[in-house]
Amino acid sequence: AEQVRANAETYFEQFFRIVDRDLTEVHYQTEWFDKFDLGDAIKLLSHKTVAQMLERDDFSNRYKSGTEIYLSEFMYPLLQGYDSVMLHSDVEIGGTDQTFNLLVGRELQPIFGQPSQQILTVQLIVGLDGYKKMGKSLSNYIAMTAPAHDMFGKLMSLPDHAMMSYFETLTDLPLAELTELRRKMDEGSLNPRDVKLRMAREIVNEFHDATAAREAKEAFIRQFSERKLPTDIPDYRLSEPTNIITLMVDAKLATSKSEARRNVQQGGVSFFPGGETGAAERVSDVNFTVPVLDGAILKVGKLHYLRIKA
Incomplete structure (x- = not known):
């Protein structure tokens, strides 16, 4: 339990860079699952059929290919859906890879006498390799708590083809402006490197502030364009x-x-x-x-x- 809470603190440190801590209510699943027994588990399982579970693309593809699916994997969406029930959730937000699980929560709520939650899915971004989903296990991630200059440098290492997805998901630039940037790059009148500098500065500004973003950009240009060493070497x-x-x-x-x-x-x-x-x-x-x-x-x-x- 202590390790779980220690891990949770690292998530909070990242989460509250985006969400106002003072307007946030935090709950732990132990509030309801500590009292959750075998009878509750069987009752929860009775609300879904195997056929319904196989509607999920991942399960369906594995079943068709003969790849094993463990019963515990069927339980996970139901447990996540039960979280929505216990929180009386109005809206649940998740990545597009979580759509099925979010819908399970939406379907369970009326069974427990609650109105169905709305769901909002967000696009997943690729990691620094430009192809695989960003993740710590693949070492292709940028930490939300990374120092500004480190974040800026890693963003500049992103392949050109992945830039627009970062603009769309991590900045507030209007779609019309992004369309214009893409058009100019395609016709060759705008250097992708300049667009990437803009992207990195916008994102660092979101996670830090305008001053840190400006200084990170200046340090990057000094270090890589002018081939000079950083001035803040520890x-x-x-x-x-x-x-x-x-x-x-x-x-x-x-x-x-x-x-x-x-x-x-x-x-x-x-x-x-x-x-x-x-x-x-x-x-x-x-x-x-x-x-x-x-x-x-x-x-x-x-x-x-x-x-x-x-």
């Missing part, structure tokens, strides 16, 4: 020569030694022994030892840096 105290893999993990430039090793082997790590004024040296050996050079800079990927302080 310091890292190094007291003795340290293996590159160990340093990356300790400095949180990688979440694990295997990730650090992969970054090195794929050519994603550079060392600037002379700091801003010196040339970069590509680190390709996982046994490389980082020397104690005051002012030297380590770069991992396109966005992460640290400055060594002796």
Whole structure:
């Protein structure tokens, strides 16, 4: 229970960047499912047939292809629908992949003497690869709580073809303006890079503020267009020569030694022994030892840096 609440706090931190905390009422499912017994479960299951469950595209396709469907999977939409009943929900919002589950809640409510909720579905956005659904497990996501410059840089790495879906789902730009941007890019009179800069600034402004968005844009242009290093590189105290893999993990430039090793082997790590004024040296050996050079800079990927302080 403690771990669940700790995880919930991370969701709240993201959720309340969009929704006003003072106007929000939070409920935990334990309020009703702690008292939910086998009799309640059987009664809930009696409100849906297997045929109705197979109307869901995912279940239908798996059934036709002979892929196994577990009974527990049928239970999940019903439990989610029961949440709507217990909350006396008027409107439920979810991604387009949740349409079936939202409709289950809408169908259950009249059985329990309530008016059916309205449902509102929103388009899912692809991750930074431009094709797969954004998700932490695929490492193609941008954290809603990411610092402005990090968010801006990751948005700029998005493939051009995915830009418009980000504009449509994450900004308030009018559809007419988006149509004009698309037309100009198609005819070649507008550089997609300029449109992407606009997209990144608009989105960072939504999750941070106008000042942070402007500064992130300026830092990005300075770093990537003018080939200059960032001005806000964090310091890292190094007291003795340290293996590159160990340093990356300790400095949180990688979440694990295997990730650090992969970054090195794929050519994603550079060392600037002379700091801003010196040339970069590509680190390709996982046994490389980082020397104690005051002012030297380590770069991992396109966005992460640290400055060594002796």
